[in-house]
Amino acid sequence: MPWIRKDLISIEELTEDEILTVFNTAEAFKKILTRKTAKTPVLRGKTVVNLFFENSTRTRVAFEMAAKKLSADVMSLDMKTSSASKGETLRDTVENIRALAADMIVIRHSAPGSAAYIANVLDIPVLNAGDGAHEHPTQALLDCYTLHEKFGSLKGLKIAILGDILYSRVARSNIWAMNKLGAEVTLVGPATLVPREFERMGVTVSHDLKSALADKDAVMLLRIQHERQNASAFPSLNEYTRMFGLNKTRLSWLNKNAVIMHPGPINRGVEIDSELADSSQSVILEQVTNGLATRMAALYLCSGGSADALIES
Amino acid sequence: MSQITHIKGGRLIDPQSERDEVTDLFIRDGAIVDRPSNADLEKATVIDASGLVVAPGLVDLHVHFRVPGQTHKETILTGTTAAAAGGFTSVVCMPNTSPPADTAGTIQYIKDAVKREAIMNVFPTGCITVGMDGERLAPTGSLRNAGAVAISDGGKCVQDNGLMRRAVEYAHMFDLPVIDHCEDYSLSASGVMNEGATSTKLGLRGAPTEAEDLMVSRNVILSAKTGARIHLQHVTSKNAIDIIRRAKSRGVNITAEATPHHMCFSDTAIEGFDTNFKMNPPLRGEKDRIAILDALADGAIDCIATGHAPHTDYEKDVEFDYAPFGVIGLETALGATLTELFHSNRLSLPDTLSLLTNRPSDAIRLGKGTLEIGSDADIVIIDPDIEWAPTADGFQSKSANSPWIGRTLKGRALKTIVAGKLVYELNDS
Numbered sequence: 001m002p003w004i005r006k007d008l009i010s011i012e013e014l015t016e017d018e019i020l021t022v023f024n025t026a027e028a029f030k031k032i033l034t035r036k037t038a039k040t041p042v043l044r045g046k047t048v049v050n051l052f053f054e055n056s057t058r059t060r061v062a063f064e065m066a067a068k069k070l071s072a073d074v075m076s077l078d079m080k081t082s083s084a085s086k087g088e089t090l091r092d093t094v095e096n097i098r099a100l101a102a103d104m105i106v107i108r109h110s111a112p113g114s115a116a117y118i119a120n121v122l123d124i125p126v127l128n129a130g131d132g133a134h135e136h137p138t139q140a141l142l143d144c145y146t147l148h149e150k151f152g153s154l155k156g157l158k159i160a161i162l163g164d165i166l167y168s169r170v171a172r173s174n175i176w177a178m179n180k181l182g183a184e185v186t187l188v189g190p191a192t193l194v195p196r197e198f199e200r201m202g203v204t205v206s207h208d209l210k211s212a213l214a215d216k217d218a219v220m221l222l223r224i225q226h227e228r229q230n231a232s233a234f235p236s237l238n239e240y241t242r243m244f245g246l247n248k249t250r251l252s253w254l255n256k257n258a259v260i261m262h263p264g265p266i267n268r269g270v271e272i273d274s275e276l277a278d279s280s281q282s283v284i285l286e287q288v289t290n291g292l293a294t295r296m297a298a299l300y301l302c303s304g305g306s307a308d309a310l311i312e313s
Numbered sequence: 314m315s316q317i318t319h320i321k322g323g324r325l326i327d328p329q330s331e332r333d334e335v336t337d338l339f340i341r342d343g344a345i346v347d348r349p350s351n352a353d354l355e356k357a358t359v360i361d362a363s364g365l366v367v368a369p370g371l372v373d374l375h376v377h378f379r380v381p382g383q384t385h386k387e388t389i390l391t392g393t394t395a396a397a398a399g400g401f402t403s404v405v406c407m408p409n410t411s412p413p414a415d416t417a418g419t420i421q422y423i424k425d426a427v428k429r430e431a432i433m434n435v436f437p438t439g440c441i442t443v444g445m446d447g448e449r450l451a452p453t454g455s456l457r458n459a460g461a462v463a464i465s466d467g468g469k470c471v472q473d474n475g476l477m478r479r480a481v482e483y484a485h486m487f488d489l490p491v492i493d494h495c496e497d498y499s500l501s502a503s504g505v506m507n508e509g510a511t512s513t514k515l516g517l518r519g520a521p522t523e524a525e526d527l528m529v530s531r532n533v534i535l536s537a538k539t540g541a542r543i544h545l546q547h548v549t550s551k552n553a554i555d556i557i558r559r560a561k562s563r564g565v566n567i568t569a570e571a572t573p574h575h576m577c578f579s580d581t582a583i584e585g586f587d588t589n590f591k592m593n594p595p596l597r598g599e600k601d602r603i604a605i606l607d608a609l610a611d612g613a614i615d616c617i618a619t620g621h622a623p624h625t626d627y628e629k630d631v632e633f634d635y636a637p638f639g640v641i642g643l644e645t646a647l648g649a650t651l652t653e654l655f656h657s658n659r660l661s662l663p664d665t666l667s668l669l670t671n672r673p674s675d676a677i678r679l680g681k682g683t684l685e686i687g688s689d690a691d692i693v694i695i696d697p698d699i700e701w702a703p704t705a706d707g708f709q710s711k712s713a714n715s716p717w718i719g720r721t722l723k724g725r726a727l728k729t730i731v732a733g734k735l736v737y738e739l740n741d742s
Binding site for chain 1: 508509510512513514515516517585586627630631632633634635
């Protein structure tokens with residue numbers, strides 16, 4: 001199925017077929033990445049601008065690396081120290097960057113809806129690298145692609161997402177993606193961070209770790225995002241670890257071959273025991289590697305590239 | 314020689330006097346009068362209202378005209394022109410200006426601007442607390458003497474219950490109503506929309522209805538204790554409405570308003586992150602919206618007020634989180650109300666118009682909103698069946714932050730008359 005979108009703003013708006021198109025494209029790029037010259041000229045002459053209004057290392061580097069592997073020129077702007085702090089509006093900022101002949105924009109911003117907003121303002125492709133607690137589509141694509149590789153398909157998979165769901169764009173994008181791909185999703189964590197309203201998105205909400213982890217094929221851990229919490233949502237990190245941290249005993253509640261996922265950055269000893277993060281069941285570093293291929297796919301497809309052409313080459 | 318106007322052949326609806334009949338209406342020197350002599354009538358200006366509704370000019374208890382200090386958003390001239398285009402003839406201005414109207418001098422400044430620019434009755438209000446900071450009482454008596462018809466902290470809510478008790482007790486001494494925006498800040502936190510399924514999905518910070526419920530309860534309790542008149546602004550929550558309904562049945566001296574936007578939209582309207590749907594209190598769930606319509610029908614909510622809150626396009630054209638709260642409403646209120654309450658068969662036309670005329674006036678005793686003989690000739694001539702779609706460049710207001718742009722409304726003011734003078738006529742060419 002051809003990709004006709006200019007932008008990648010949310011998983012909510014994608015179809016299952018579109019998600020699978022990204023997977024197929026990512027697979028082709030993954031092969032290219034294993035070549036001696038792990039680079040392809042498909043975006044040669046194009047300029048990708050990363051606009052990061054919020055801190056990020058992993059996502060920014062992954063997008064930079066992806067653009068470079070596609071032979072694009074890439075620049076990353078730290079917007080916290082830029083015009084925004086001088087009172088310029090987001091519209092003016094992005095229109096100026098467009099006027100400097102940018103061909104694609106990758107944006108991370110603390111305000112939900114900001115990526116959709118600039119996609120509407122600009123005629124060039126816009127990729128959402130996280131808009132507040134709303135969506136982080138490339139993260140969900142890489143997460144689900146990792147599961148897709150491991151299990152062949154997400155159909156019928158039982159997945160638990162554990163931790164700070166309320167403030168998590170990763171959780172929201174994954175809920176959309178996993179549901180569209182046929183998985184069953186259970187959200188688990190303290191009631192203050194996993195409100196019942198999430199059930200309306202087609203998931204099970206649980207505050208009981210043992211029953212929530214039972215029979216799951218995968219558990220995705222989310223970091224406690226101190227920076228997004230307006231008020232204390234639970235007593236302490238220590239208590240969180242005691243109630244909801246993943247340890248060896250709790251790992252045994254999952255299916256035997258279950259995988260442990262984490263979008264990073266990991267807080268070792270808080271949401272996960274350090275040794276589990278490095279265990280054979282952990283796919284955390286595979287996620288990172290797949291993040292490169294899926295972002296190459298996203299940049300390529302939004303630039304107008306054809307998945308079929310790439311796979312045939 | 315006196316000026317006489319003869320409004321001919323319209324369906325005259327005056328909810329106050331329970332009149333609803335096809336008849337003529339006469340104005341002499343700015344007041345409603347009995348039929349003048351035939352000799353006088355020969356000299357009268359005639360307005361043909363056949364096939365149209367003739368009603369009292371509409372009354373709005375809640376507008377922000379941004380004077381002093383924020384005239385890039387609205388002025389007394391543009392605000393009253395917008396009000397006239399919406400069929401209003403009397404408006405009550407909130408005091409959250411820059412500086413806030415917390416001194417007699419600022420009230421006088423507003424009155425001077427009104428005298429220069431207004432094309433209708435504009436009633437200023439003063440602040441409850443100095444600088445609307447919720448810490449010290451503003452000079453209530455001086456504000457009243459300067460012309461404030463009520464006190465309010467505008468879009469803010471006094472959080473200190475002890476201070477609020479003193480404020481309403483003190484204002485009650487002057488029989489001055491206290492108008493409150495009901496919001497407990499510790500619950501609403503920094504919410505930018507209603508807390509619920511939609512905020513959860515969009516990742517926007519939610520403000521729960523309980524933030525309103527708590528302060529509505531607080532005000533009911535304080536009014537019951539002190540006997541003070543407290544008017545509750547833009548009520549949006551089903552639970553809050555239940556609290557108000559029960560309080561009224563016990564005879565507590567409270568009144569309440571609802572806005573057209575809370576009547577017509579629910580929080581799912583925010584799915585496109587359109588900042589013209591961002592206001593405080595926020596659009597609520599569908600259950601709450603229906604509760605508002607029911608409350609307007611059974612009297613638990615007394616009246617409709619627009620909360621007209623103009624902001625420029627460049628202020629609203631930003632990320633949803635950063636956009637200011639508020640939407641304009643003067644020019645769409647009549648159409649929205651007729652569409653949602655009358656054309657939907659919820660209420661009769663007289664009962665619908667009552668919510669925009671005598672009932673808001675009665676809530677804070679403005680003495681407006683009626684066509685009884687001897688009253689000021691503040692009149693609106695309405696075509697209740699005309700369909701129209703507001704456009705961004707079609708507003709008389711200085712701002713265009715309206716959630717109704719592109720939507721069809723049924724019903725519109727054709728002519729607005731203030732004290733016998735035609736101040737607005739729809740030019741539909």
